[in-house]
Amino acid sequence: MKPLKVGLLGFGTVGSGVWNVLQRNQGEISRRAGREIVITHVAARAADGSLERARAQCGGATVLDDAAKIVRDPEIDIVCELIGGTTVARTLVLEAIAHGKHVVTANKALLANCGTEIFAAAHGKGVAVAFEAAVAGGIPIIKALREGLSANRIEWIAGIINGTSNFILSTMRETGASFAEVLKEAQRLGYAEADPTFDVEGIDAAHKLTIMAAIAFGIPMQFDKAYAEGITKLTREDIRYAEELGYRIKLLGITRRVEGQGIELRVHPTLIPEKRLIANVEGAMNAVLVKGDAVGPTLYYGAGAGSEPTASAVIADLVDVTRMHTADPEHRVPHLAFQPDQLSAIPILPISEVYTSYYLRLRVLDQPGVLADITRILADQVISIEAFLQREATHGEDEVDITILTHLAIEKNVQAALAKIEALTSVRGKGVLIRMEGLL
Amino acid sequence: MKPLKVGLLGFGTVGSGVWNVLQRNQGEISRRAGREIVITHVAARAADGSLERARAQCGGATVLDDAAKIVRDPEIDIVCELIGGTTVARTLVLEAIAHGKHVVTANKALLANCGTEIFAAAHGKGVAVAFEAAVAGGIPIIKALREGLSANRIEWIAGIINGTSNFILSTMRETGASFAEVLKEAQRLGYAEADPTFDVEGIDAAHKLTIMAAIAFGIPMQFDKAYAEGITKLTREDIRYAEELGYRIKLLGITRRVEGQGIELRVHPTLIPEKRLIANVEGAMNAVLVKGDAVGPTLYYGAGAGSEPTASAVIADLVDVTRMHTADPEHRVPHLAFQPDQLSAIPILPISEVYTSYYLRLRVLDQPGVLADITRILADQVISIEAFLQREATHGEDEVDITILTHLAIEKNVQAALAKIEALTSVRGKGVLIRMEGLL
Incomplete structure (x- = not known):
């Protein structure tokens, strides 16, 4: 073709x-x-x-x-x-x-x-x-709204839809610096343009919100009726006070159906409870929270800009x-x-061939030389240790819990090492193996 | 038609x-x-x-x-x-x-x-x-993978895709209870079935992971080659130690393309850094993290089960x-x-007609009666107070910052109240108004 x-x-x-x-x-x-x-x-x-x-x-x-x-x-x-x-x-x-x-x-x-x-x-x-x-x-939010959630009466959408503003607010909170200082830094790093007006005054977010509202509620594009307020007047004091009260300040685009009245369409800095997932979206990332009557809340997160x-x-x-x-x-x-x-015939790997990191917990006798034995077995299997924790065990007065986090290793080696470790006379019962992922 | x-x-x-x-x-x-x-x-x-x-x-x-x-x-x-x-x-x-x-x-x-x-x-x-x-x-993850991310070479997917297991693990962490205790509670609440094997042994998650892997990598369904390990052996000790080390334990379904070798397809309890958004997905909610080579990481969150x-x-x-x-x-x-x-002709509401909660910050003279004046003005406009914070201002020795969080109120009343408050002789300069959303 x-x-x-x-x-x-x-x-x-x-x-x-x-x-x-x-x-x-x-x-x-x-x-x-x-x-x-x-x-x-x-x-x-x-x-x-x-x-x-x-x-x-x-x-x-x-x-x-x-x-x-x-x-x-x-x-x-x-x-x-x-x-x-x-x-x-x-x-x-x-x-x-x-x-x-x-x-x-x-x-x-x-x-x-x-x-x-x-x-x-x-x-x-x-x-x-x-x-x-x-x-x-890159977040497929248009597709989600237009097709994925088509069964729902959409109740509201709240989104972090301007990466520049979110980068500035995240940095202000982390560093305690002022808006002007952070804006300069963002411009230096390429997160903000030389003329940042569209981003920091909420206009870019209002454009995006207008489009989402049209799709969510089946209304024409009405950018001229959107309320847009940016982040230029936010002070570090307000960010700090908000935090003391259990909130984060984010530039949100919010559109909501008010039964019998109309549609809210507004972009402004917003305090949100710090426990919400969306409150923890940091840096230049975007996230959109959509509330449908059937599905409940759903969230879509990813890079909102960039090549x-x-x-x-x-x-x-x-x-x-x-x-x-x-x-x-x-x-x-x-x-x-x-x-x-x-379709591809690429094979599925058995678990023994997987490379990942590991959490290993062992109950051992609290006596000299135990750790040396364990670490030698790990080293023999090319497993290196990232972190180590020792705690009193809940059972047995002469026993302690040793927890080891490893760097990347191949599963079969870790299993082999664990079998050898379990065979040591100073190790009690079976060890616990839990895999670890950094997810980056 | x-x-x-x-x-x-x-x-x-x-x-x-x-x-x-x-x-x-x-x-x-x-x-x-x-x-x-x-x-x-x-x-x-x-x-x-x-x-x-x-x-x-x-x-x-x-x-x-x-x-x-x-x-x-x-x-x-x-x-x-x-x-x-x-x-x-x-x-x-x-x-x-x-x-x-x-x-x-x-x-x-x-x-x-x-x-x-x-x-x-x-x-x-x-x-x-x-x-x-x-x-x-209800999360439109199939559509995202199949259509929304079609430009990408998918590198890996990691998902919390069994609500029962996530509910149990979240509750074990919060309450310190054992797996057996929490399972019983989950069964009582309807989050777990009478025979919970499919959920807690990772089989249900492996079914879902098999489907996602097929779509992400263009391979046939190969459930028989999936590795599934459940949460039944997890102890409260391991959950606590993981937390001390900065991690959360989640039952993840992970599928990853290993260049030149094959595809990993595995479900097991996994330690993940507590700072990741997906580490903070609690209760019976689901979330899927997808890493594409062009889009980077994207996350999809919502209810993974229910009517x-x-x-x-x-x-x-x-x-x-x-x-x-x-x-x-x-x-x-x-x-x-x-x-x-x-399309609908439902109107866009002006910002003055919006109902929401508010953060108000005022700089006031540190003298008796100021708060009484302010709260009276708010009460006259039918605005009730949810929380209150007073801090020494950074400028001016006889001035303090008063921060007020309100309950739901209509914007025009809040603006009217703020204008009256700013006119008080004991209030310095303009007040700060930031809107608040609970997002529930």
């Missing part, structure tokens, strides 16, 4: 991420999509250096500085708009739709402001506009559109994600 | 949840699906009382004790299998497929053991088998199948989740 041809508009951070991920994971992505997805054209600008970067990076694609040419090219199936803003991007998206092309976009400002116009145009032409990347970067996380969402949309156009409806999404003739 | 007709097999906890949610949210669900979804037939058993319950509850549907009749009924479009197990359910699912019906199932044991056979049959007949409810209840959370996933599958068969491909999933002619 012919590859699906994509024209990429814009070659900034996200555009170059889309190129890289699509190249790197081409095989895996085709096995899922049922068809190859190829970026045949890239539009970039000379002024910001992206044209030159695209020329250097995008071997095999036609790189040009005229995006308007791409949206009219009859060879192209999908236009991927990664320019941003609501002027040039709007014109190009509408023209791509007029030319019968599907559109994938990461542009939240465009959708929050011009979504109604764009979706109507797409509906008229029978094309799809996909925008998973517009909200919360490859955003590319992950853009390419998921490309795969969706590809699947839609390739298979018959029943096989649009393969049961096991990969096309049935593309 | 004619309604889509569903035959429900099994009327236990989940079956009755599906009926209830579909009734309650019929309007909203139809606006999303583009077509009415109606349960026309219900099969239940006299032996366990479900037949009688179905007859009492399912007005309008044909209730019968012969499931085999339903899977052959030419009137029925989708068969919803909620019986469980791998014997009767397998026969019925295969027969439904043979009769050209789509199948929606919540049956993880069936898929983990017989998935290959079932998907091949479905592929041959051109029908869909949807199974979002089979893993992690309505599971029904949420079952009905989402019904909506998916309905959308697939109703609209042209481009409009399968409407841009804003609801069909474009079904």
